[in-house]
Amino acid sequence: MTTPAAFYAALDGTWPAARRITLGDWTLRIGEGGGKRVSAATANAPGADIQTAETAMRDHGQPPLFMVKPGEDALDQALAARGYDIVDPTNGYIAPVATLTDIPIPRVTAFAIWEPLAIMEEIWAKGGIGPARLATMARAETKTAILARWNEKPAGVGFVALQDGIAMVHAVEVLAHQRRQGVAQWIMRRAAFWAQEKGAHSIALLTTADNVAANALYQGLGFQPIGGYHYRAQPQQT
Structure with missing residues (x-):
């Protein structure tokens, strides 16, 4: 545990x-x-x-x-x-990786890509994630970025890195017009499949307490509370 x-x-x-x-x-x-x-x-x-x-x-x-x-x-x-x-x-x-790998990812829905493509950096920039935070991502040792597509268009991004068997997801950002369509779920599931391939046992994340939608999403996916600050x-x- x-x-x-x-x-x-x-x-x-x-x-x-x-x-x-x-x-x-x-x-x-x-x-x-x-x-x-x-x-x-x-x-x-x-x-x-x-x-x-x-x-x-x-x-x-x-x-x-x-x-x-x-x-x-x-x-x-x-x-x-x-x-x-x-x-x-x-x-x-936090959740066991297997919690999010029970459903196959639909074709051309979400991809694990490193280094990030220009379109991914553009989506992050719309959410206030600029060069300094991209530099933070680059410092992680075992990592990838996730690009999600929906309605045949780029829809969202995320970042995931691995530390001692825990894959932690950061910087999830979904374009405003693509929200409330399940995009964030596919980002998390793609991150879990990547984590599984890397031998991780758990997948984790953080979200602010006042982000009601994000807290509900992650709890609905099977995540359990652990820590905070x-x-x-x-x-x-x-």
Whole structure:
């Protein structure tokens, strides 16, 4: 059974920061514009000194940003007392790969492709996923991208990478006019077939807690909750 610790390790390995720095009781991430997930600090022990992390992040040209996981209540309260706001509560999900490989992929519906085609980069760009996040994808070791087609046209994209038997899907983006037609389901299923070919036992993903449609979709596909987090950022960062 996959543990939350393995899930978080897969998150780091499949969506890697440009640099990870261990500083006392903290892990710092240098994201180079790749978003919160690759720029947030995480505590490695209770009672980690917040000032140490704040100073180090500023020294590396990043505003202080913290990822807070379940069970880190003391850290959460300490950050709140320092004026940090909650940002982007996020749910983590996981499922056995076999859960999503029970239905064959219809012909010309979804393809695993690396490196991404220009049309894939264009679809990501429409969802705000630009060059810095594409660079994050490129840093993952075992990876592919998924291109979905629907109504004989490009419809959506996703990214999946592998870490210690867990295939984690990121950056799912479906064009607005192709939504609510099952495109995201086929992206996830193609990712699962790719993961199966690579010997993965589980497939995982993240979605913000307020994305009702995405949470319903993944739960409907058989994903179960595992972990999650929220960020703490100072008001000017939100």
